[in-house]
Amino acid sequence: MRLDVVTIFPEYLDPLNVSLVGKARARGVLDVHVHDLREWTYDRHNTVDDTPYGGGPGMVMKTGPWGDALDEALADGYESGAHSPVLVVPTPSGRPFTQELAVELSAQPWLVFTPARYEGIDRRVIDEYATRVPVVEVSIGDYVLAGGEAAVLVITEAVARLLPGVLGNAESHRDDSFAPGAMANLLEGPVYTKPPEWRGRGIPDVLLSGHHGKIARWRRDQAFARTALNRPDLIERCEASAFDKKDREI
Numbered sequence: 001m002r003l004d005v006v007t008i009f010p011e012y013l014d015p016l017n018v019s020l021v022g023k024a025r026a027r028g029v030l031d032v033h034v035h036d037l038r039e040w041t042y043d044r045h046n047t048v049d050d051t052p053y054g055g056g057p058g059m060v061m062k063t064g065p066w067g068d069a070l071d072e073a074l075a076d077g078y079e080s081g082a083h084s085p086v087l088v089v090p091t092p093s094g095r096p097f098t099q100e101l102a103v104e105l106s107a108q109p110w111l112v113f114t115p116a117r118y119e120g121i122d123r124r125v126i127d128e129y130a131t132r133v134p135v136v137e138v139s140i141g142d143y144v145l146a147g148g149e150a151a152v153l154v155i156t157e158a159v160a161r162l163l164p165g166v167l168g169n170a171e172s173h174r175d176d177s178f179a180p181g182a183m184a185n186l187l188e189g190p191v192y193t194k195p196p197e198w199r200g201r202g203i204p205d206v207l208l209s210g211h212h213g214k215i216a217r218w219r220r221d222q223a224f225a226r227t228a229l230n231r232p233d234l235i236e237r238c239e240a241s242a243f244d245k246k247d248r249e250i
């Protein structure tokens with residue numbers, strides 16, 4: 001997968017050089033290109049914004065630099081053999097980013113991110129590129145950020161970990177919170193590791209029982225209880241059969 005990111009804060013994307021995403025890049029699973037939007041400005045102040053038409057607070061990111069930057073990023077990608085880019089636009093007014101969307105995006109060969117700052121990007125930029133490539137406008141949550149770069153980091157990590165060969169244990173996707181299957185729409189329950197006792201706290205006996213069926217049921221029950229506590233809104237999405245009473249008895 002190729003990722004392009006156009007931003008006025010390229011250094012904000014430095015975390016893409018470390019940990020899981022960094023390892024995926026080193027292994028050639030991910031090919032990341034970060035572009036400084038100001039390279040496509042031609043005035044002495046490297047201006048990327050201007051006052052909004054219709055008045056109002058703040059500034060809007062200008063069409064010129066974005067158009068030139070995206071044209072070049074796309075041309076560079078095509079030239080390198082990439083194909084079928086999807087423009088991913090982090091915005092507070094976007095579609096909620098979910099595990100389902102992460103799975104959809106992980107199936108794409110090329111993502112081009114356009115994190116904005118200020119009050120956002122002149123709408124004509126998105127409208128222009130929507131005539132050429134699919135555009136997905138995404139929000140990572142109902143809170144206020146100063147720009148889209150943090151969203152790019154979140155989306156990239158969630159997508160990269162789904163790519164073949166990135167996570168050591170392919171099975172580990174199965175028990176992810178929100179992963180498809182029996183754990184779909186459920187939060188992960190508690191996890192434990194050695195030592196068997198720590199500050200007077202032991203391990204739930206079932207996890208030491210070696211009874212895989214009981215352990216699976218206990219984990220599902222814990223996930224259900226945690227979801228009911230922290231995300232009751234997800235409970236009705238769970239398939240009733242996944243938690244009928246007989247399954248929950250040990």
Ligand SMILES: COc1ccc2nc(C(=O)O)sc2c1
Pocket residue numbers: 090091092115116117118119120138139140141142143144145146147148149151
């Ligand atoms: C001005 O650019 C912004 C501002 C806030 C913001 N919030 C996002 C989110 O995903 O929640 S993306 C984003 C972009």
